[in-house]
Amino acid sequence: MIESYSRPDPDKLLERIKAEERQQLRGKLKIFLGYVAGVGKTYAMLEAAHQRKEEGVDVVIGYIETHNRKETEALVSGLEVLPRHELDYRGRILTDMNLDAVLARHPQLVLVDELAHTNVPGLRHPKRYQDVEEILEAGIDVYSTVNVQHLESLKDIVFQITGVTVRETVPDRIIDEAYEIELIDLPTDELLKRLHDGKVYIPDQAARALDKFFRKGNLTALRELSLRRAADRVDSQMLDYMQTRSISGPWPVGDRIMVCVSSHPMGERLIRAGRRLADDLKADWYVVFVETPGHMHLPASNQLRMHENFQLAEELGAQVLNVTGESVADSVIEFAHKHNITKIIAGKPMRPRWFEILRGSVIDQIIRKSGQIDVYIVSEDTGVMQNSVHGMMPKGTISQKLFGYYAGSILLVLLITVLGFPLRTFLEPTNLVMLYLVAVVLSAVFWGRGPSILASVVSVLAFDFFFIDPRLTFTVNDTQYILTFISLLIVGLIISNSASLLRNQVIVLRRKSQQSQALNNLSRELTGALTLDQVLSTVIRHVYSMFMREIVILLPEDGILTVKASTPGFIISESEMAVADWAFKHGKESGRGTNTLPAAAIYYIPLITANKTVGILGSKPQNPQEYLSDDQRLLMEGVVNLAAITIERAAFAEKAAQAEMLHNTEKLQTALLNSISHELRTPLATITGVLTSFEEEERMKSTNKMDPTTRLELLQSATRQAGRLNHIVENLLDMTRLEAGAIHLNREPTDIQDLIGSVSLLLETELTNHPLKVEMPSDFPLIMMDAVLIAQVLENLLDNSCKYSAAQSPITLTVEIEEKFIRFAIHDQGIGIPINDLERVFDKFYRVQREETIAGTGLGLSICKGIVEAHGGKIWAVNNPEGGATVTFMLPLSPEDLK
Incomplete structure (x- = not known):
C-alpha cells in the first residue's frame, strides 16, 4: 500500500540537516565497490587518484595492495607513498597502514585499499575501516575499495551462495555514509579469463580459486548482489532527494522492524537478516533483548556474546534496546504495539522436543499473540544447532x-x-x-x-x-x-x-533496587560535594563499590591528560595513557572490550557533557577474564553521565571562585589605591608646605625671617606627618607579611605593665586629649607573647579609639586572666560602630561610611586581627550601652603562664 503526500517529514529533514552539518567537518569517503577480487577496483582507484592529482589535489597512498600486478604497480609510481607500520607479531615482522603517519601528513586525499582488512594485532583499531573513520574525522578525504561479500548484512547470503564464511566484514553504515560509491563491474567470463591468465592470482592460487570460490555460478550471484546493492544506494539517494525537496510521488508507507535476540549464537544471523529487510523496505529497525528473571544468571560467555551482538546491531544502524519483563513473548508483543512495529524477526533454535515440552516455545507464543503484525521466523543452520544444543549444558560434569x-x-x-x-x-x-x-x-x-x-x-x-x-x-x-x-x-x-x-x-527487584539506591547515594553525595577533589573521591569510592573494579579518573591540565584520582595502588602505564588520550580527544570509548585498542588492560569511558569532554574514567577488572554485562554497562553509563556533569559543575565553581577572588583582589587594589592616595595626600602636602616655607625663607634671607616659635611648630608638624607616613608604610608591610604568612612569632616573657607603658609613650600626642585608664591586677604575671606585635595591636586599637572619640573623653584599657586566656579590652566613649559593620571592620581596607572624614587606610584593625589569630587568639568588637565601643582580644596562655 502506498500513500501520497508532498510534504517532507520534518524530523527526518532536521536529522538530515544535522548530518550534513557534521559531514562538512569530516572528510569525504569514496568507495570503489566490486563483487570479487580481480574486477579492477584498485586500478580504478589509482586512475581516479592520478586525475585528482592533475587537478592540484594533494594525494598520498596510505596503503595499497598491488598483488604483484604490473599494471597496478605502474599506477602507484608518481604518487607519494607513506611508510607502513612494522610490527613484530609472533616472531614475524608484519606491515600495515601507519595511521599516525597519515594523520601527521594530513593530505587532502589518501588512498586506503581493502577497507574490510583486519589489522595486525597491536594496532590502534582491530579493523581498517575504523582507521578510515578516524582519518575522515580528521577532515581528510579517503578513497577505498571493498567487495560486496564483505558487507556485514550479506554475510549469511554469501555463505548460502558460496559455502564460504566471510571473516572480514564492514558494517553497512560505512557504505551508507559514503559520499560516493563507484561500482566496478566486469563480466564474469572476462574475470574468469583474467584468472586463467594469472592476472588475479598466481597459477596455484588461481586453480584453487576456480575449484571453490570462483565458480561461474558463484560469481554471477555475487555480481547480482553488487549490482543490487549499488541500485539500492541510487534508489535511496533519489528518495532522499525527493523528500527533502517536497517532490510529490508515491512514498512507501513506513514499516518498522523488530529483531528479537537473546544470548543464542544465531543472534548475529538474525541481526543481519533484519538489516537486509530494513534495506529492502526502507524501514526503521530495532534490535531488542528481553531480560527476564531467568536471564540474571547468564554465564560470562553468553554475556559477552550479547555485548557483541549489540555492537554488531549498532554498527549496522539498528536502535538497540534492553527490555525488562517476566515473559519474553508478552514483552515482545507489548514493545511491538508501543512502537508501532509492523514486522517481527525471531529465531527458532532447533531444540529437542523434550526441551520445548518442559519450557514451552516462545516463538509459538509470539505468533499466537502477534495479531496483525507479520512474524518472520529464521531457523538456524546445522552448525549453529549443534553449538546451541551442546551449549545448553556445560561441557563435562555439572558445575x-x-x-x-x-x-x-x-x-x-x-x-x-x-x-x-x-x-x-x-x-x-x-x-x-x-x-x-x-x-x-x-x-x-x-x-x-x-x-x-x-x-x-x-x-x-x-x-x-x-x-x-x-x-x-x-x-x-x-x-x-x-x-x-x-x-x-x-x-x-x-x-x-x-x-x-x-x-x-x-x-531482580533487589538488584534493580540496589542499582537505583547506588545511583541515588552517588547523586546525593555529589550534590553535597563542593570541591573537585571531593567530587573525584566520591566518584571513585562509589564506582569501586558498585563494580568492584580498579578505577582511575583523568582530567586535562594545561591540555595534557593527567591522573587526578584513583583507587589505592592503581598504576597506569605510558601506553595506557595513550589509549586514554585517544578516548579523550575523540570522545569515544577505547581500550578493553571496545573496537579501539582492545588489547589495553583498562576500559576507558569519556566523561561527556553537553559542552565538551571533561575527562576520562578508566576501569580495570580484578579478573582479566571479566567483562561488564549489558546491565552493568547501562549502570556505568548512568554513573559516568552523573560524574561528568558534577565534575563540570565543580570546575565551573572553581573558575567562578577564582573569578570572584580576582574581582575581590581588583576591588582591594582599587580600595588600596584610593585609601593610600587619600592618606598620603595630607602628610605629603604638610611636609611639602613646611619644606617650601623653609626654601622661601632661605631664598629671602634679608626679609620676612621666620621667628623660632613658628619654625619649631612647622618642624613638629612635618615630623608628625612623616611619622604618619611611616605608620602607613608599616601597616602596608605588616599586611603584606600577614598575607604571605611570613610573620614568625618571637614569644618571650612579657611584663604587661611595661608593654602598656611603651605603647602610651608612642601615642603620647594622641592620648593628650584622651586620658587613658588602665585596669589590671598589680601582681600580674609575666606572659609569653610576641611583645612587639602585641604592642602594635594595642597601638592600633588605642589610636582608633582616639580618632573616633570626642576630645577629653576617657579611654579604659582592661587586662585580666580568664581561665586559659589573657583578655585585653579597650573601651571608649566615641561614636560607636554600626551594628552591621561590627564584623566587617576587621576586613582589609574596609571603613565605616560616615558623614565626617576621619583619616585612615582601613588596615589597622585587619592587621590586629591577623596578629591576634597568629597567636591563636580571637578579636571582636561590641557597642557599649552607654555609648562608644569596646574592642576585645584574647590570647591563649602557654603552660608556663599558668604555673
Missing part, C-alpha cells in the same frame, strides 16, 4: 555449585522422609504429602526451578516407596493413591515454577 543445589534438594526430601517415619503413626499418608510440598517450596525458594522439579519427582517416589503399602516397593495396592501421586507431582511442579519465578523476581 560444582549447580551440583550442590540438586544434591541439597535431594537431601531435603530425605530429611522430610526421615521426619515422616515417627509421624506416620499419627498422620494419614495423605497428610504426609504436605511435608513433601514444604521440601518442594524450600528448594524453589533457595535453589531455583531445576532443583525444585527434582524435589517434586523424588518426593513422589519417596512417598510411594516408604509410606504407601506395600512399603519399600513402588507397587500400589490402592489405585486411589495414583491420583495422590499425580496431584503431588502436578502441585509440586506448579509450586516449583511459581516459587522459582517469585524468587527470581525478588532477586
Whole structure:
C-alpha cells in the first residue's frame, strides 16, 4: 500500500540537516565497490587518484595492495607513498597502514585499499575501516575499495551462495555514509579469463580459486548482489532527494522492524537478516533483548556474546534496546504495539522436543499473540544447532555449585522422609504429602526451578516407596493413591515454577533496587560535594563499590591528560595513557572490550557533557577474564553521565571562585589605591608646605625671617606627618607579611605593665586629649607573647579609639586572666560602630561610611586581627550601652603562664 503526500517529514529533514552539518567537518569517503577480487577496483582507484592529482589535489597512498600486478604497480609510481607500520607479531615482522603517519601528513586525499582488512594485532583499531573513520574525522578525504561479500548484512547470503564464511566484514553504515560509491563491474567470463591468465592470482592460487570460490555460478550471484546493492544506494539517494525537496510521488508507507535476540549464537544471523529487510523496505529497525528473571544468571560467555551482538546491531544502524519483563513473548508483543512495529524477526533454535515440552516455545507464543503484525521466523543452520544444543549444558560434569543445589534438594526430601517415619503413626499418608510440598517450596525458594522439579519427582517416589503399602516397593495396592501421586507431582511442579519465578523476581527487584539506591547515594553525595577533589573521591569510592573494579579518573591540565584520582595502588602505564588520550580527544570509548585498542588492560569511558569532554574514567577488572554485562554497562553509563556533569559543575565553581577572588583582589587594589592616595595626600602636602616655607625663607634671607616659635611648630608638624607616613608604610608591610604568612612569632616573657607603658609613650600626642585608664591586677604575671606585635595591636586599637572619640573623653584599657586566656579590652566613649559593620571592620581596607572624614587606610584593625589569630587568639568588637565601643582580644596562655 502506498500513500501520497508532498510534504517532507520534518524530523527526518532536521536529522538530515544535522548530518550534513557534521559531514562538512569530516572528510569525504569514496568507495570503489566490486563483487570479487580481480574486477579492477584498485586500478580504478589509482586512475581516479592520478586525475585528482592533475587537478592540484594533494594525494598520498596510505596503503595499497598491488598483488604483484604490473599494471597496478605502474599506477602507484608518481604518487607519494607513506611508510607502513612494522610490527613484530609472533616472531614475524608484519606491515600495515601507519595511521599516525597519515594523520601527521594530513593530505587532502589518501588512498586506503581493502577497507574490510583486519589489522595486525597491536594496532590502534582491530579493523581498517575504523582507521578510515578516524582519518575522515580528521577532515581528510579517503578513497577505498571493498567487495560486496564483505558487507556485514550479506554475510549469511554469501555463505548460502558460496559455502564460504566471510571473516572480514564492514558494517553497512560505512557504505551508507559514503559520499560516493563507484561500482566496478566486469563480466564474469572476462574475470574468469583474467584468472586463467594469472592476472588475479598466481597459477596455484588461481586453480584453487576456480575449484571453490570462483565458480561461474558463484560469481554471477555475487555480481547480482553488487549490482543490487549499488541500485539500492541510487534508489535511496533519489528518495532522499525527493523528500527533502517536497517532490510529490508515491512514498512507501513506513514499516518498522523488530529483531528479537537473546544470548543464542544465531543472534548475529538474525541481526543481519533484519538489516537486509530494513534495506529492502526502507524501514526503521530495532534490535531488542528481553531480560527476564531467568536471564540474571547468564554465564560470562553468553554475556559477552550479547555485548557483541549489540555492537554488531549498532554498527549496522539498528536502535538497540534492553527490555525488562517476566515473559519474553508478552514483552515482545507489548514493545511491538508501543512502537508501532509492523514486522517481527525471531529465531527458532532447533531444540529437542523434550526441551520445548518442559519450557514451552516462545516463538509459538509470539505468533499466537502477534495479531496483525507479520512474524518472520529464521531457523538456524546445522552448525549453529549443534553449538546451541551442546551449549545448553556445560561441557563435562555439572558445575560444582549447580551440583550442590540438586544434591541439597535431594537431601531435603530425605530429611522430610526421615521426619515422616515417627509421624506416620499419627498422620494419614495423605497428610504426609504436605511435608513433601514444604521440601518442594524450600528448594524453589533457595535453589531455583531445576532443583525444585527434582524435589517434586523424588518426593513422589519417596512417598510411594516408604509410606504407601506395600512399603519399600513402588507397587500400589490402592489405585486411589495414583491420583495422590499425580496431584503431588502436578502441585509440586506448579509450586516449583511459581516459587522459582517469585524468587527470581525478588532477586531482580533487589538488584534493580540496589542499582537505583547506588545511583541515588552517588547523586546525593555529589550534590553535597563542593570541591573537585571531593567530587573525584566520591566518584571513585562509589564506582569501586558498585563494580568492584580498579578505577582511575583523568582530567586535562594545561591540555595534557593527567591522573587526578584513583583507587589505592592503581598504576597506569605510558601506553595506557595513550589509549586514554585517544578516548579523550575523540570522545569515544577505547581500550578493553571496545573496537579501539582492545588489547589495553583498562576500559576507558569519556566523561561527556553537553559542552565538551571533561575527562576520562578508566576501569580495570580484578579478573582479566571479566567483562561488564549489558546491565552493568547501562549502570556505568548512568554513573559516568552523573560524574561528568558534577565534575563540570565543580570546575565551573572553581573558575567562578577564582573569578570572584580576582574581582575581590581588583576591588582591594582599587580600595588600596584610593585609601593610600587619600592618606598620603595630607602628610605629603604638610611636609611639602613646611619644606617650601623653609626654601622661601632661605631664598629671602634679608626679609620676612621666620621667628623660632613658628619654625619649631612647622618642624613638629612635618615630623608628625612623616611619622604618619611611616605608620602607613608599616601597616602596608605588616599586611603584606600577614598575607604571605611570613610573620614568625618571637614569644618571650612579657611584663604587661611595661608593654602598656611603651605603647602610651608612642601615642603620647594622641592620648593628650584622651586620658587613658588602665585596669589590671598589680601582681600580674609575666606572659609569653610576641611583645612587639602585641604592642602594635594595642597601638592600633588605642589610636582608633582616639580618632573616633570626642576630645577629653576617657579611654579604659582592661587586662585580666580568664581561665586559659589573657583578655585585653579597650573601651571608649566615641561614636560607636554600626551594628552591621561590627564584623566587617576587621576586613582589609574596609571603613565605616560616615558623614565626617576621619583619616585612615582601613588596615589597622585587619592587621590586629591577623596578629591576634597568629597567636591563636580571637578579636571582636561590641557597642557599649552607654555609648562608644569596646574592642576585645584574647590570647591563649602557654603552660608556663599558668604555673
